[in-house]
Amino acid sequence: MIDSTVAWIALGLACAPDGQTLRAIRERCASPMTILVNDAEGEGVDLLLPPPAREASLKQMAAARREAEGVRAIGGEVVGFGDARYPPLLREIGDPPAWISLLGDPGEADGAAVAIVGSRDASLAGEQRAFEWALWLARRGVAIVSGFARGIDAAAHRGALAGGGRTVAVLGCGPDVLYPRAHGVLRAQVLDAGGAILSEFPLGTRPARWTFPRRNRLISGLSHGVLVVQAQARSGTLITARCAGDQGREVWAVPGAPEDPRARGTNALLRQGARLVENPAEVLEDLVPWAGARQRDEGACAQAIADQSDEEKNLLAAMEHRPVDIDTLALRARLPVTAIAALLLGLELRGQVRRTEGMRFQRS
Amino acid sequence: MIDSTVAWIALGLACAPDGQTLRAIRERCASPMTILVNDAEGEGVDLLLPPPAREASLKQMAAARREAEGVRAIGGEVVGFGDARYPPLLREIGDPPAWISLLGDPGEADGAAVAIVGSRDASLAGEQRAFEWALWLARRGVAIVSGFARGIDAAAHRGALAGGGRTVAVLGCGPDVLYPRAHGVLRAQVLDAGGAILSEFPLGTRPARWTFPRRNRLISGLSHGVLVVQAQARSGTLITARCAGDQGREVWAVPGAPEDPRARGTNALLRQGARLVENPAEVLEDLVPWAGARQRDEGACAQAIADQSDEEKNLLAAMEHRPVDIDTLALRARLPVTAIAALLLGLELRGQVRRTEGMRFQRS
Numbered sequence: 003m004i005d006s007t008v009a010w011i012a013l014g015l016a017c018a019p020d021g022q023t024l025r026a027i028r029e030r031c032a033s034p035m036t037i038l039v040n041d042a043e044g045e046g047v048d049l050l051l052p053p054p055a056r057e058a059s060l061k062q063m064a065a066a067r068r069e070a071e072g073v074r075a076i077g078g079e080v081v082g083f084g085d086a087r088y089p090p091l092l093r094e095i096g097d098p099p100a101w102i103s104l105l106g107d108p109g110e111a112d113g114a115a116v117a118i119v120g121s122r123d124a125s126l127a128g129e130q131r132a133f134e135w136a137l138w139l140a141r142r143g144v145a146i147v148s149g150f151a152r153g154i155d156a157a158a159h160r161g162a163l164a165g166g167g168r169t170v171a172v173l174g175c176g177p178d179v180l181y182p183r184a185h186g187v188l189r190a191q192v193l194d195a196g197g198a199i200l201s202e203f204p205l206g207t208r209p210a211r212w213t214f215p216r217r218n219r220l221i222s223g224l225s226h227g228v229l230v231v232q233a234q235a236r237s238g239t240l241i242t243a244r245c246a247g248d249q250g251r252e253v254w255a256v257p258g259a260p261e262d263p264r265a266r267g268t269n270a271l272l273r274q275g276a277r278l279v280e281n282p283a284e285v286l287e288d289l290v291p292w293a294g295a296r297q298r299d300e301g302a303c304a305q306a307i308a309d310q311s312d313e314e315k316n317l318l319a320a321m322e323h324r325p326v327d328i329d330t331l332a333l334r335a336r337l338p339v340t341a342i343a344a345l346l347l348g349l350e351l352r353g354q355v356r357r358t359e360g361m362r363f364q365r366s
Numbered sequence: 367m368i369d370s371t372v373a374w375i376a377l378g379l380a381c382a383p384d385g386q387t388l389r390a391i392r393e394r395c396a397s398p399m400t401i402l403v404n405d406a407e408g409e410g411v412d413l414l415l416p417p418p419a420r421e422a423s424l425k426q427m428a429a430a431r432r433e434a435e436g437v438r439a440i441g442g443e444v445v446g447f448g449d450a451r452y453p454p455l456l457r458e459i460g461d462p463p464a465w466i467s468l469l470g471d472p473g474e475a476d477g478a479a480v481a482i483v484g485s486r487d488a489s490l491a492g493e494q495r496a497f498e499w500a501l502w503l504a505r506r507g508v509a510i511v512s513g514f515a516r517g518i519d520a521a522a523h524r525g526a527l528a529g530g531g532r533t534v535a536v537l538g539c540g541p542d543v544l545y546p547r548a549h550g551v552l553r554a555q556v557l558d559a560g561g562a563i564l565s566e567f568p569l570g571t572r573p574a575r576w577t578f579p580r581r582n583r584l585i586s587g588l589s590h591g592v593l594v595v596q597a598q599a600r601s602g603t604l605i606t607a608r609c610a611g612d613q614g615r616e617v618w619a620v621p622g623a624p625e626d627p628r629a630r631g632t633n634a635l636l637r638q639g640a641r642l643v644e645n646p647a648e649v650l651e652d653l654v655p656w657a658g659a660r661q662r663d664e665g666a667c668a669q670a671i672a673d674q675s676d677e678e679k680n681l682l683a684a685m686e687h688r689p690v691d692i693d694t695l696a697l698r699a700r701l702p703v704t705a706i707a708a709l710l711l712g713l714e715l716r717g718q719v720r721r722t723e724g725m726r727f728q729r730s
Contacts, residue, residue, distance in 0.1 A: 127625065257621035257633055260644035261491065261721070269621055269644055278637055280624035357625070 006033035007101065009059075010082025011066035013038075014100030015204070016058035019051070021098050026050055028084040034059070072205045076178050078105040091115070095223040095249045099202035102220075103177040106198035109168055114289045115145040117225035117246070118161075119239045120154025120232040125264055128154060128232030131256065133161035134347050135231065135282040140167025142286060147172065147225045149217060149242075150189075150199075152182055154231055159192060169197040170224060174217040176207035200224070218242040219249075227252030229285055230276070233267030240267055243276065252288055254279045313337065317345050318354065318365065325362035370397035371465065373423075374446025375430035377402075378464030379568070380422035383415070385462050390414055392448040398423070436569045440542050442469040455479070459587040459613045463566035466584075467541040470562035473532055478653045479509040481589035481610070482525075483603045484518025484596040489628055492518060492596030495620065497525035498711045499595065499646040504531025506650060511536065511589045513581060513606075514553075514563075516546055518596055523556060533561040534588060538581040540571035564588070582606040583613075591616030593649055594640070597631030604631055607640065616652055618643045677701070681709050682718065682729065689726035 146162035150171035162169035258265020320334035349355035510526035514535035526533035622629020713719035
């Protein structure tokens, strides 16, 4: 059986057509199969691909079929550019892949999605920021997209998971390759929590110098905006931010002191016009136009921020008007430290709690 | 003897005329005495001050004479708005004082001047930044203006002194009042190094809530631009920055991490359009149009940055390609730690030295 998805794979393997061509094929003949098997109908349809590209694609049909079967064998599926499950945001970019491999759930088409990215070689403070901001946004229904790398990426995925939200990991290798090797558990957690692992590379593709920059355009392409929480001067993260700019997506950057080499990249983005953000609520604010059905419900967004859970009330009761460290609070409130951190962040953003030096907290 | 300066003082004490009136008086009759003693000549000269203001001023003549004598008695002098020594930059602002008390040297009229300001309650890192940037700019002939307060202000004055440059302290009290009390030595050092202490308040005026905001407009008024190196959300520093904006002066702000409450003020300034700077060379760059004769000499500015002193060469020779702390370097290079800090900053800015965590340094 020759199906439409296989034809999209073959096209991608053979000639990787640009977004304009992909969109034209999708609009005019629904499937590239129409062109490839040479029974093109309708005006100009056979002009969409030059004959050499068509021949090269036909030669890739067997490989394309093997690819689709191989991805199914690892529990995923291949999604072609014209398929219903292809992420709509990704379809809009200049250089979308003709097909992607997808494990898990790509999410609601109308949900808000934010990429949280940064350096592999992050500081503890940077990872904590990524974790807390991802958690905060995930709790409010925003999907967190990132690159599954060490450092900031992993912290962002983990924050989204801790917030009970959905996270999408875009790989710089084939969907069957585990990289970094230490992220086996994270991979399973992303899928278990209803998130997705996504790759545009064929099975068995090893991560390489050239795969990461390509991967980065998908991270921004799958998102309404890119939030750079920490990045050095020459970080791959800046490529993702540039892609976001080219794709007309928002770019948010968190400022940092000039003495901190890990802030050079975000400060450079601010010079280039990225939006300066100091807390995740500012990111959410910019997302309102795109926010999903839940957020569109008038006032729901503000309500989510204003709501005070019982847990928060318990925590406030356990706090004092002088600084107390987080471990003491965890003991008093009988909650794990990560839960405390999440609650404190919400309280801090609403001005009910103040953070002092050395990660100590007090009631305002 | 009734002199012109005394008349400017009397005017200021009686009715504090705005800049437009002050400039009109200066242009049309050289001295307010012409108006006050009622022998006004020339068209419209007697319209420059309404009769009640003229009468009130005449009543202040004795007090004005006492003020001038009192300031001379502490080694200073009063400078009236029309006097040659009145700082030309200050004359341009909307609300200049009719007179100032001046101890020391107000500096060359064509020299570049930068205000370095920030919170009283600064962190050690903030004070170090103020010190190092002031030192670097002072070495290149830029006068450093600040408010003589604890924290960032004092560090800026001290950095200018360490760089062998001139610094101007603008007081929020009378010129004879020592505030803060701990700054007696600093006051002497500023004057010994050829700098100036400046105040618009009468002798004996105590520092008060209302004096500091007024003082702030002079800090920006005496400068080509205001550099805010560290400031909290509700800092008086932000008033100085607002004055600078109103006066058409440059505003530079140093970014900081959102987790650092001492960066809230500078980040807020960046949102409002202040120029993001990460090192003092960027400030100097913006100053080139105003730079003094020394800087105007073509290429001298670039040369100053490119020049490598023997001290720097010795220090580089003492360094390694792995991080070494500053005390070890001081021992090896046989120089005091403050001198080492200054040299390292220059080398760092030229990319010959890299700073790593915990204030350790290595050759690039």
